[in-house]
Amino acid sequence: MSKYRKNPNPIPVPTPVTKPFWDATREHRLLLQRCGKGHVFYYPRTHCPECLSVEWEWFEASGRGRLYSYTVARRAQGPEFAEDVPYIIAAITLEEGPRMTSLLVEADPDNVAIDGAVEVAWDDVSPDISMPYFRPLG
Numbered sequence: 001m002s003k004y005r006k007n008p009n010p011i012p013v014p015t016p017v018t019k020p021f022w023d024a025t026r027e028h029r030l031l032l033q034r035c036g037k038g039h040v041f042y043y044p045r046t047h048c049p050e051c052l053s054v055e056w057e058w059f060e061a062s063g064r065g066r067l068y069s070y071t072v073a074r075r076a077q078g079p080e081f082a083e084d085v086p087y088i089i090a091a092i093t094l095e096e097g098p099r100m101t102s103l104l105v106e107a108d109p110d111n112v113a114i115d116g117a118v119e120v121a122w123d124d125v126s127p128d129i130s131m132p133y134f135r136p137l138g
C-alpha cells in the first residue's frame with residue numbers, strides 16, 4: 001500500500017540487470033554500482049558509463065543527497081497520476097555523486113529549496129518493490 005500515491009502504478013518490473021537494485025528496495029536499502037576505477041553510477045546497467053568497464057560491484061548508498069532541480073506537475077502525466085497532482089518531480093544529487101530522478105514527498109510544492117538536503121523516503125508500492133522517493137531533511 002503506497003504511503004505517498006493514491007495509485008502506485010506503474011510499478012517497475014525488474015530485469016536481470018535491475019533485479020538486485022529492486023530486491024534491495026524491499027529491505028529499504030538503496031544500491032548503487034561502482035566500477036574498479038571508482039566511478040559510481042546510477043541507473044543500474046551492465047557497464048560503467050565512464051570507462052565502459054563490466055567489472056563493478058553493488059554497494060549501499062547513504063540515501064542522502066541534495067535537490068539539484070525540480071518541477072511541479074500540476075497536470076497528470078497519465079491516468080495513474082491523476083489523483084496525485086500536484087506532485088514534485090525531483091532530480092537529486094546523491095552524496096555518492098550520481099543524480100537520480102524521483103519524487104520529492106512530504107514537501108510543499110510552493111516552497112521547495114534548491115540545493116536543500118534530502119533523504120530517501122521509502123514507499124512500499126507492492127510486496128516486492130519499494131520506491132525510493134525523497135523528502136526534505138530537517
Ligand SMILES: [Zn+2]
Pocket residue numbers: 035036037038039048049050051052053
Ligand atoms: Zn568506470
